Amino acid sequence: MASxxxxxxxxxxxxxxxxxxxxxxxxxxxxxxxxxxxxxxxxWKTLGPQIKNVSSRYSAVDYGGKRIMGLNNIxxxxxxxxxxxxxxxxxVLREFPDRxxxxxxxxxxxxxxxxxxxxxxxxxxAHGIELNFGCPHGMSERGMGxxxxxxxxxxxxxxxxxxxxxxxxxxTKLTPNVHSVVPTAKAVLEAGTNALSLINTIxxxxxxxxxxxxxxxxxxxxSAYGGYCGPAVKPIALKMLxxxxxxxxFAHTPISGIGGVSDWKDxxxxxxxxxxxxxxxxxxxxxxxRIVEDMTTGLSxxxxxxxxxxxxxxxxxxxxxxxxxxKLDLNFHITARIDQNKCIxxxxxxxxxxxxxxxxxxxxxxQPYNTYTIKEDECVGCNLCKxxxxxxxxxxxxxxxxxxxxLTWPEFQRRGLPLNDH
Amino acid sequence: MQNFADIHPPFETTDSALTEANRCLFxxxxxxxxxCPTHIDVPMFIKQIATDNVMGSAKTIFDSNIMGAGCAKxxxxxxxxxxxxVYNLMEETPIHIAKLQRYATEKAMDHHWKLYTREPxxxxxxxxxxxxxxxLSCAHRLSLKGIDITIYERESxxxxxxxxxxxxxxxxxxxxxxEVDYITSIGGxxxxxxxxxxxxxxLDELQEQxxxxxxxFGVGIARSLGIKGEDAMGVVDAISFIYDIxxxxxxxxxxxxxxxxxxxxxxxxxxxxxxKRLGAKEVTILYRRTENEKPCTQxxxxxxxxxxxxxxxxxxxxxxxxxDGKLTHLICEKMELGSPDASGRRAPVATGQTFTVETDMxxxxxxxxxxxSLINSQHxxxxxxxxxxxxxxxxxxxxxxxxxxxxxxxxxxVDAVEAGKKAAAGxxxxxxxxA
Numbered sequence: 138m139a140s141x142x143x144x145x146x147x148x149x150x151x152x153x154x155x156x157x158x159x160x161x162x163x164x165x166x167x168x169x170x171x172x173x174x175x176x177x178x179x180x181w182k183t184l185g186p187q188i189k190n191v192s193s194r195y196s197a198v199d200y201g202g203k204r205i206m207g208l209n210n211i212x213x214x215x216x217x218x219x220x221x222x223x224x225x226x227x228x229v230l231r232e233f234p235d236r237x238x239x240x241x242x243x244x245x246x247x248x249x250x251x252x253x254x255x256x257x258x259x260x261x262x263a264h265g266i267e268l269n270f271g272c273p274h275g276m277s278e279r280g281m282g283x284x285x286x287x288x289x290x291x292x293x294x295x296x297x298x299x300x301x302x303x304x305x306x307x308x309t310k311l312t313p314n315v316h317s318v319v320p321t322a323k324a325v326l327e328a329g330t331n332a333l334s335l336i337n338t339i340x341x342x343x344x345x346x347x348x349x350x351x352x353x354x355x356x357x358x359x360s361a362y363g364g365y366c367g368p369a370v371k372p373i374a375l376k377m378l379x380x381x382x383x384x385x386x387f388a389h390t391p392i393s394g395i396g397g398v399s400d401w402k403d404x405x406x407x408x409x410x411x412x413x414x415x416x417x418x419x420x421x422x423x424x425x426x427r428i429v430e431d432m433t434t435g436l437s438x439x440x441x442x443x444x445x446x447x448x449x450x451x452x453x454x455x456x457x458x459x460x461x462x463x464k465l466d467l468n469f470h471i472t473a474r475i476d477q478n479k480c481i482x483x484x485x486x487x488x489x490x491x492x493x494x495x496x497x498x499x500x501x502x503x504q505p506y507n508t509y510t511i512k513e514d515e516c517v518g519c520n521l522c523k524x525x526x527x528x529x530x531x532x533x534x535x536x537x538x539x540x541x542x543x544l545t546w547p548e549f550q551r552r553g554l555p556l557n558d559h
Numbered sequence: 560m561q562n563f564a565d566i567h568p569p570f571e572t573t574d575s576a577l578t579e580a581n582r583c584l585f586x587x588x589x590x591x592x593x594x595c596p597t598h599i600d601v602p603m604f605i606k607q608i609a610t611d612n613v614m615g616s617a618k619t620i621f622d623s624n625i626m627g628a629g630c631a632k633x634x635x636x637x638x639x640x641x642x643x644x645v646y647n648l649m650e651e652t653p654i655h656i657a658k659l660q661r662y663a664t665e666k667a668m669d670h671h672w673k674l675y676t677r678e679p680x681x682x683x684x685x686x687x688x689x690x691x692x693x694x695l696s697c698a699h700r701l702s703l704k705g706i707d708i709t710i711y712e713r714e715s716x717x718x719x720x721x722x723x724x725x726x727x728x729x730x731x732x733x734x735x736x737x738e739v740d741y742i743t744s745i746g747g748x749x750x751x752x753x754x755x756x757x758x759x760x761x762l763d764e765l766q767e768q769x770x771x772x773x774x775x776f777g778v779g780i781a782r783s784l785g786i787k788g789e790d791a792m793g794v795v796d797a798i799s800f801i802y803d804i805x806x807x808x809x810x811x812x813x814x815x816x817x818x819x820x821x822x823x824x825x826x827x828x829x830x831x832x833x834x835k836r837l838g839a840k841e842v843t844i845l846y847r848r849t850e851n852e853k854p855c856t857q858x859x860x861x862x863x864x865x866x867x868x869x870x871x872x873x874x875x876x877x878x879x880x881x882x883d884g885k886l887t888h889l890i891c892e893k894m895e896l897g898s899p900d901a902s903g904r905r906a907p908v909a910t911g912q913t914f915t916v917e918t919d920m921x922x923x924x925x926x927x928x929x930x931x932s933l934i935n936s937q938h939x940x941x942x943x944x945x946x947x948x949x950x951x952x953x954x955x956x957x958x959x960x961x962x963x964x965x966x967x968x969x970x971x972x973v974d975a976v977e978a979g980k981k982a983a984a985g986x987x988x989x990x991x992x993x994a
Contacts, residue, residue, distance in 0.1 A: 202581030202609065481645040484587030505590035505643045527584050528649065 139440035140447050141433055143177060143237075143414050146306050146332050146391050148264045150177030150237035152433050153414035153448055154404065157395050158182050158241035158267060158310075161421050163215055165225035169232065174426035175433060178237025180416060181226055183214035183269045184254065185243035185281070190216045196343040196353035198369065207369035208419045209343045211354055211361050213275045214243055219257070226261040239265040239308065243272065243281050246291070248298040255302045265305050267393075268296065268330070270321070271312035271337020273364045283337065286312035289324035296328035308393060311335040311377075313370075318377045319384065326390060333381065334393035334416065336374045338364025367419035371397030375410055382411025382456050400428070401435030408448065409455035467549055468540035471518035473497070473511045479531035482506040486522035486532060494521045513537075562836035563727035563809070566862065567632065569661050576662045580609040583654050586645055591656055594643035596977045597624035601640055605659055617667035618674045620660055625699045626692050628664035629721050629738050630973045631657045632730050635825065637856045639973070668741045675745050678705035683990050686711065686769040688756045691719020692972045693775030693963025695742050696979030697986070702747035704992055709769070710750040711760060717743075717750055719777055720964070721972060723802045726829035728836075732805055762937040766958060771986045774939070774946065774954070774961040775979060778927040778969045784821065788879025793886030797822075797830040797924035804833055815920025818842045819889055820868075821876055827924035828859040834922065835866045843869040843916065845876065847894050847907035877913060879921065889916045927969045934965075944968075952982030953989070960985055 141152040155178040156162050156171055163182040171179060190212055200206035215222055230238050240263045244250040258266060270292055272282030285292050292309070299307055309325040311318045313336035322333055340362045343353045352360035374396025381387045394412025398404055399420040407415045420428055445451050475486070487509050490498045497515035501508040511522075523532040570576040583605040591601040600619050607616035620627035636642065636657045644653030667674065683706050687694045690712040698708045716722050717739035722732055743750065754760055756776060765772045781796035783789060793815060803812050814837040820827050823846040835842045844863065846853065849872045853860060863870075873894045880888040891914055894907035929944030940947045940955035945968045952960040962978030964970065987993070 202577055481648040482586075482590060483584050483645045484589070485584065488587035500588075502588075505593040507588055 139437050139445055141177075141437055141440075143448055145237070145265075145393065145414050148178070148237045148239065148306055149235075150414070151235060152177035152429075152436075153408070154178075154429055154432050155180060155237060155239070155393070155414060155416045156421060156426075157416035157418040158269065159418040159422070160210075160212060161418060161426070163217070165229055168225075168229050171421075171426045171429075172229070172233040172236050175429045176236070176426060177414075178239065180239040180241050180267050181222065181263075183241040183243045183272070184219055184222050184258065185214045185269075185276075186245055186250075187218070188213045188216050188275075191356045193354045193356060196355075196363065197367075198343050205367055205419065205423050207341075207343070207365050207367040208422065209341050209354065209363035209365045210338070211274045211356075211363040214241075214269070214272065223257055223261050226258075226263060230262050237265070238263045239267050239306075241267045241269050241310070243269040243276060246280055246285070246295065248301075251295065251298045252302045255299060259303070259305055263305065265308060266299070266303060267308040267310050267334060268299060268325075269310055269337070270295075270325075271310050271314075271335075273312060273314050273338055273340045274362055283312040283314050283340075286310075286321055286337070287315050289320045292321050293324040293328040296325045296330050300329035306331045308332040308334050310337055310395075312337045313339050313373060313377055313396075317380065319380055322381055323386060326386065330390075332391040332393065332413075333387070334395055335381070336370070336377050336396045338366045339370055339373065341365035366397065368397045368399050371399075371403060371406075375406060378407065378412055379410050379456065379459055382453060383459065401432045401439065404432060404436055405439055405451070406455075408451045409453070410459075411453045411456050413448075413452055463546045465545065466543045467546060468538055468542060468544045470537050470539045471534040472513045472516040472537050473518070473522050474533050474535050475509055475511055475522075476531050476533070477508070477510075479528050480509065481528055481531075482509070483527060484509065485525045485527065489525050490522050494519055498522065566726075566728040567658065567661075569665065570658060576608060576659060579655050580605050580659055582646075583609070584645065590643035590645060591640035591654075594639050595623075596639070596971070596973045597630075597980065599623040599627065599640075599660070601656055604663060605654065605656070608659055608663055613663050613666050614672055614674070616663040617672060620664055621667070621674060624973065624976050625696050625742055626721070626738065626972060626976050627660055628668055628741075629692070629718075629730060629735070630976065631661035631664060632734075633721065633725055634971060634973050635856045635859070637858050668737055671741070671744070673744070675699075675703055677702055677746050680707060680747070681705040681990075681992060683707065683771075683992065684709070684769045685771045685773065685986060685990075686765040687773045687775060688765070689713075689719060689775035689777055689963070689965075690717035690739065690750050690752075691775055691777055691963060692721060692975035693777075693965075693979040693982075694719070694773065695739065696976040697773045697775060697960075697962065697983045698748045698979075699742050699745060700980055700983030701986060702745050704987055706747070706987075706990070706992070708748040710748065711754045711756060711765075712750055712752050713755045713776070715752050717752075719775075719975075723805050724798055724826070724829075725805075726801070726833055727804060728832075729829075757933045757936055762939075762956075762959065766956075770958070770990055772959045773952070773979070773982050773986065774959065774965055775963045775975070775982075776930060776933075777964040777975075778929050780928055781826075781923040782926040782928050784876050784923055784925070786876055786878055788881055788886070791879050791881040791886045792884055793919055794879060794921045794923070797826045797922050798927060800830055800922055801826070801833065804837070809837065812837055814839050815918070816840045817918045818920045818922060819916060819918040820844045820922045820924055822846065822923070822925035823860075823870075824854045824924065824926070825856075825859055826927075827922075828855050828863050830922045830924050831863050831868045832866045834920070835868060839920070841869065842867070843871055843918070845871050845874050845889075845891060845916075847873070847875045848896060848904065849873060852896075852904040871916070873907065874914075875907065875909065876921070880915075886919060886921060887917070889918050889921060890914075891916060927964070929965065929968060948982075949985075950981070951985030951988065952978065953985055958989065960989075 270286030276282035394407035718735035722735040896905040897908040900906035931944035963975035
């Protein structure tokens with residue numbers, strides 16, 4: 138049985154599933170329930186200056202009849218008194234000493250404010266601090282949150298203040314609301330952060346009510362840009378994670394992966410692309426804490442099946458499987474194959490190839506079932522038919538190299554080889 | 560009345576309709592669409608439900624089938640759209656197409672959505688005989704193009720067999736009336752009730768008064784058994800039996816204790832289940848072939864079974880025994896399956912062996928009789944009483960078109976709607992109006 142034990146720069150947890158800093162980690166009652174359900178750790182909802190929240194706070198994007206493809210929120214950091222949060226953190230630590238307790242922090246932009254907040258936090262016995270440089274709504278209008286993360290200079294300055302004071306592990310959480318997360322990541326690393334986490338939420342508007350013409354989330358007829366998260370943002374998060382994990386500069390900096398982790402498969406992907414653990418929020422907000430049971434057992438069974446005994450063996454394994462486009466092999470070629478025994482004749486492969494790809498599927502009319510076959514000479518191997526096919530393994534992509542050697546685009550150009558014959 | 564409540568209840572909530580609509584794969588050149596005689600663009604109307612475009616959905620349905628609401632309730636979808644759904648090939652439950660179709664069309668009817676605007680009158684007049692599915696479908700198509708329509712209907716209500724010939728748990732007379740009203744709300748369609756062709760008005764007169772005529776008068780009572788004792792008290796035909804159920808108080812309908820239904824089509828099932836639900840102690844369905852050759856759908860068969868009806872296969876009625884003119888027994892002949900007939904099914908062959916069934920009511924439901932003498936009297940070319948038409952619906956008489964059961968001998972409502980549509984196109988072309 139594979140071990141899910143996680144050691145994130147000395148912060149130990151029985152599994153790599155932490156709840157991200159968010160509403161589910163705002164109170165003792167929630168966090169106790171989470172730990173009872175089996176979560177490995179939490180990042181306590183951000184402590185900082187006293188704030189007030191609005192109503193409503195969340196809105197979602199549904200897709201294809203399923204709720205919450207993406208979730209958006211305009212809730213700010215914890216609106217509870219600092220002392221209450223600190224007392225509850227202490228109490229939880231006493232009850233669950235084996236779980237990771239990291240506390241998210243956001244202070245006014247002064248050295249004193251940060252030092253004071255860090256001192257109070259460390260006094261609880263928490264294992265780590267996560268710097269919230271990512272919140273893209275409300276706090277950013279006050280010069281905090283993502284407005285820090287978007288400015289490498291300011292981010293660096295604040296991390297320097299933090300590192301002057303902090304004695305426990307410091308994780309800097311990055312905002313995705315930038316053209317690249319690398320400059321800020323480098324800046325905070327230079328300033329001494331111990332670890333990174335990403336992504337925070339993405340600025341968004343989830344939609345417009347077509348009856349009232351009001352925008353979601355709606356606060357008395359007005360909306361504000363909210364932070365977007367959930368399954369929809371996972372691919373963006375994976376890319377941003379990879380942009381760090383592929384870079385030698387971050388080779389010794391653990392990264393906590395966040396962004397649309399909804400099940401063990403998502404978690405495995407984050408680990409494979411270089412995250413040391415994952416943080417989850419939206420999935421728990423949709424289903425409650427009980428989902429962790431599937432996350433832990435699913436990841437564990439997958440690791441067993443693949444022969445991995447510990448997380449360390451998994452972390453980063455797929456990082457090198459992403460490269461620059463121009464280092465890809467032009468001679469690699471695949472073509473689609475339709476298994477006629479599995480085909481249900483829905484025609485989705487045909488119409489999508491016909492309208493949106495390369496007209497590479499034959500249609501033989503039938504009553505009522507048409508027969509679809511691949512025109513192998515026309516197929517460019519784009520995957521679209523396989524992607525839209527509703528039947529598992531009905532369409533497979535078969536390798537048919539067009540040349541033996543590994544041929545990149547620069548080499549192709551250098552040799553002056555002929556372009557496609559269209 | 561509970562026995563006659565809706566057997567296919569609608570979606571209770573928008574959520575349940577959306578859940579089902581979202582299950583649809585949106586197939587291309589969809590098998591369901593190709594299996595619908597009216598070629599409703601099923602994936603499109605379901606997609607439109609899924610996107611809250613219910614008005615667009617209803618329009619998609621009605622564009623192909625103006626009786627889409629009724630068909631959603633009476634179509635044998637298991638043999639048509641739902642039977643062809645690709646989910647069947649994945650061993651998954653097919654999309655509940657009829658239920659979704661009902662969802663969209665009922666909303667349209669309940670809210671009186673005005674989905675069609677009639678073109679200005681073209682000063683052309685068409686007479687239609689029969690306000691059933693074929694006639695209404697033809698009328699709507701023609702009126703849309705600005706043709707003025709007069710429908711002559713023998714009964715006092717429109718809807719044809721929808722109104723008079725279908726089991727009560729499928730459609731109510733109120734629904735049928737609502738559907739007729741909705742279809743004719745386009746305007747330009749006048750229905751003259753209680754007028755029978757050949758009695759109150761002749762085809763010659765119609766030809767004189769109108770620019771074209773469409774005959775959609777359907778078929779008549781059940782085919783006679785041609786056996787001794789058939790005129791005994793207690794022997795009824797299924798069409799009249801169901802007609803009575805549809806038009807009279809249920810308390811006034813007499814039903815036997817031991818009912819025998821001859822035939823295994825949809826009407827036979829309707830007659831059997833309605834008898835049982837009216838209080839018959841025993842209902843037995845007699846069929847010449849085996850269950851494999853049955854003309855009704857499996858679903859219909861299951862309804863009859865669940866209602867407790869018995870089945871005797873490979874048996875044909877031979878003689879009716881009476882006492883004081885009243886039916887007491889039915890002598891049946893055992894059959895066996897021979898070689899396939901024109902329908903492709905193995906034909907029943909008499910064995911000479913007989914057995915006797917005790918019964919006090921025989922309901923004849925082995926097909927219906929065309930109005931052969933009417934057709935003859937109007938000099939319309941026919942084969943065995945079925946009017947012969949060209950692909951455009953035209954008959955041997957110039958300017959006279961026909962469609963529906965009067966042509967096909969008795970098929971589904973949806974087939975009649977399609978025939979009415981086709982004939983409308985034929986008439987527009989005949990009148991030199993672009994369809």
